[in-house]
Amino acid sequence: MNFAEQTSGDLSLAFKREALVLLPTGSVEQHGPHLPVGTDGLIAERLAVAVAGQMPDRCLVLPTLWYGFSPHHMSFPGTVTVASGTYLGVTGEIAASLYAHGVQHLAFLNGHGGNSAPLKVLAAELARAHGKSPLVVTYWDLVAAEIGDFFEEPDQVCGHACALETSLALHLFPEAVKPELIPGPSGKAGPHMFAGAGAVQGLDFRHFSSNGVIGDPSLATPDLGRRLFELIVERLVAALSRS
Numbered sequence: 001m002n003f004a005e006q007t008s009g010d011l012s013l014a015f016k017r018e019a020l021v022l023l024p025t026g027s028v029e030q031h032g033p034h035l036p037v038g039t040d041g042l043i044a045e046r047l048a049v050a051v052a053g054q055m056p057d058r059c060l061v062l063p064t065l066w067y068g069f070s071p072h073h074m075s076f077p078g079t080v081t082v083a084s085g086t087y088l089g090v091t092g093e094i095a096a097s098l099y100a101h102g103v104q105h106l107a108f109l110n111g112h113g114g115n116s117a118p119l120k121v122l123a124a125e126l127a128r129a130h131g132k133s134p135l136v137v138t139y140w141d142l143v144a145a146e147i148g149d150f151f152e153e154p155d156q157v158c159g160h161a162c163a164l165e166t167s168l169a170l171h172l173f174p175e176a177v178k179p180e181l182i183p184g185p186s187g188k189a190g191p192h193m194f195a196g197a198g199a200v201q202g203l204d205f206r207h208f209s210s211n212g213v214i215g216d217p218s219l220a221t222p223d224l225g226r227r228l229f230e231l232i233v234e235r236l237v238a239a240l241s242r243s
């Protein structure tokens, strides 16, 4: 169910039935020469809608929070970031509003790596203030064990506007992708999605990659995107069913 299309009365009843409220979180930031700046929110929103479709009596999908914490993309035109304090403020106040109405189950379905750290901080702060915590899920974390079935070297080809994101984009919103501009591998020294824990830096992505890409989007296909999307939805339904 689309949260914004419900009445206050409908929502009051849904909250009493212990609805699970999903907030897709994205960012407006450069995604290389070939993907739109809204890629992260577009993917998170489509995942949330698909998850809600599989849990129809349980889920409410809030309007996507398009803006995120993206200072590390600001050297590329089109990036629009908010400061970390602003991001924590907005997400915290969204959660507090819902908690004030008795919502018990809230999940942030995150599509942007830069939001992960603030959302984890937020979850701990909300737990201390309200005695309950939202679930924070950054979608690619759920398929870390299986990503090797899709790409031979996932620790090198998946980072940003990469093999993973470009595959999902080709499946979900191909009309917004510029296939003729898909580059080869870039940004070897930059942060990758499946590289495991290690030392981290907060440098602008321009430092690692002249085109903003980290990974290898040339490996992306719509079919890989479809299979990845189906697996991620399955994993999200399993994770959220336990909340």
Ligand SMILES: [Zn+2]
Pocket: 031, 039, 040, 111, 112, 160, 161, 165
């Ligand atoms: Zn992205």
